[in-house]
Amino acid sequence: MVGSFDCTCSQGYQGNATHKNGCIPSINTGLIIGLSVSSGPTILILFLASKIIFRKLKHQKEQKLRQKFFNKNRGQLLQKLVSHRSDIAERMIIPLRELEKATNKFHPTRKLGGGGHGTVYKGILSDLHVVAIRKSNIVVKSEINEFINEVSILSQINHRNIVKLFGCCLETEVPLLAYEFISNGTLCDYLHKKPLRSIPWRDILRIATEIGKALSYLHSGISIPVIHRDIKSSNILLDDALTAKVSDFGASRYIPKDKTTITTVVQGTLGYLDPMYFYCGRLTEKSDVYSFGVILIELLTRKMPIIYRSSTGDGLVARFVELLAEGKLVEILDSRVIEDGGSQVEVVASLAMSCIKLRAEERPTMRSVEMTLEALQGPKEHFRVRGATYEGSYSTMRYTSPIRTSLEETSRQYSQEEEFVLSASYPR
Numbered sequence: 001m002v003g004s005f006d007c008t009c010s011q012g013y014q015g016n017a018t019h020k021n022g023c024i025p026s027i028n029t030g031l032i033i034g035l036s037v038s039s040g041p042t043i044l045i046l047f048l049a050s051k052i053i054f055r056k057l058k059h060q061k062e063q064k065l066r067q068k069f070f071n072k073n074r075g076q077l078l079q080k081l082v083s084h085r086s087d088i089a090e091r092m093i094i095p096l097r098e099l100e101k102a103t104n105k106f107h108p109t110r111k112l113g114g115g116g117h118g119t120v121y122k123g124i125l126s127d128l129h130v131v132a133i134r135k136s137n138i139v140v141k142s143e144i145n146e147f148i149n150e151v152s153i154l155s156q157i158n159h160r161n162i163v164k165l166f167g168c169c170l171e172t173e174v175p176l177l178a179y180e181f182i183s184n185g186t187l188c189d190y191l192h193k194k195p196l197r198s199i200p201w202r203d204i205l206r207i208a209t210e211i212g213k214a215l216s217y218l219h220s221g222i223s224i225p226v227i228h229r230d231i232k233s234s235n236i237l238l239d240d241a242l243t244a245k246v247s248d249f250g251a252s253r254y255i256p257k258d259k260t261t262i263t264t265v266v267q268g269t270l271g272y273l274d275p276m277y278f279y280c281g282r283l284t285e286k287s288d289v290y291s292f293g294v295i296l297i298e299l300l301t302r303k304m305p306i307i308y309r310s311s312t313g314d315g316l317v318a319r320f321v322e323l324l325a326e327g328k329l330v331e332i333l334d335s336r337v338i339e340d341g342g343s344q345v346e347v348v349a350s351l352a353m354s355c356i357k358l359r360a361e362e363r364p365t366m367r368s369v370e371m372t373l374e375a376l377q378g379p380k381e382h383f384r385v386r387g388a389t390y391e392g393s394y395s396t397m398r399y400t401s402p403i404r405t406s407l408e409e410t411s412r413q414y415s416q417e418e419e420f421v422l423s424a425s426y427p428r
């Protein structure tokens with residue numbers, strides 16, 4: 001060029017041609033755009049595929065974990081227990097997703113309460129049954145054994161005064177149980193939680209009768225008798241109509257028909273424990289009878305057998321026996337019971353007295369206890385309680401045979417033995 005020059009990079013290069021090595025290969029924008037257009041869907045497909053694979057792997061991991069928990073929680077054993085009836089097997093095993101849906105993934109607002117053994121949630125199953133779902137806090141082999149025991153018993157029981165078990169979930173580290181939802185809490189709460197509520201005598205008598213019916217059914221109304229082994233007011237639930245429902249069968253035991261007693265490790269609750277079972281470890285139906293007698297005393301006095309101590313240090317049972325023998329039972333009875341119960345209070349007190357006899361063979365059966373309590377609610381009945389005959393209507397019950405001698409003998413039976421039992425602590 002005249003008076004000047006122009007240096008440019010060769011085709012395919014760019015940069016400053018006036019400098020040495022100033023030209024560098026140029027980038028083909030079109031090629032980049034082409035590659036981008038062609039590889040975009042591929043990258044998107046790879047991204048989506050990796051996400052699907054990740055979810056599948058996560059699902060497989062969860063499935064393996066659930067299967068691990070299922071096996072650990074004796075799922076196969078549970079299936080075996082209920083396999084003889086397919087309808088039970090089908091309805092007793094509830095998937096985890098069903099319970100999560102029922103409780104909104106165990107949302108805190110669904111929590112009904114909790115304690116040392118676990119938390120209870122309220123839920124609604126897909127079949128619209130309202131349930132209480134019990135979720136334990138800790139994993140202990142003995143508690144899993146109790147869980148299996150409770151499921152195997154309740155899955156084959158149907159009684160209006162025994163809490164209904166809808167099913168269980170084994171896919172979590174701690175097994176979950178789904179019971180019918182009982183709205184009014186426990187009998188213990190109803191009797192002792194402040195502010196105290198007034199309970200008419202007719203309700204006390206009816207609740208006692210319903211508990212008696214449930215225990216009588218367990219002892220003699222099913223093919224293989226069951227001993228509850230932990231009858232206490234905190235294991236009695238009440239619904240809106242104050243209908244009693246016996247619950248918590250974790251410690252219960254089957255009794256083979258060819259046996260009347262079995263030997264076990266002592267298990268029960270302070271204040272309700274049968275002295276003979278405590279001493280010998282021999283469990284019989286009469287152990288439940290003793291515990292029921294304590295509940296009768298609790299209903300009459302509204303005092304807690306677990307914590308009550310008289311001024312002389314006696315437990316509730318020993319104090320009740322002493323005052324009844326001395327004819328001073330009014331000193332320990334609840335005021336509403338004295339007002340409403342009339343002569344029927346003496347009948348129930350005598351019945352309680354017969355249930356808590358120290359010698360198991362001297363106690364009545366739950367069937368006879370149930371019949372006695374039912375007779376009290378009839379319009380006109382004639383019945384016996386431990387050798388004492390009662391006649392009359394609901395309001396004019398006449399006591400025709402004294403039992404003071406037997407009461408005094410029972411009072412002498414206790415003292416040292418009873419105090420030893422009531423001073424020992426065998427909580428579940």
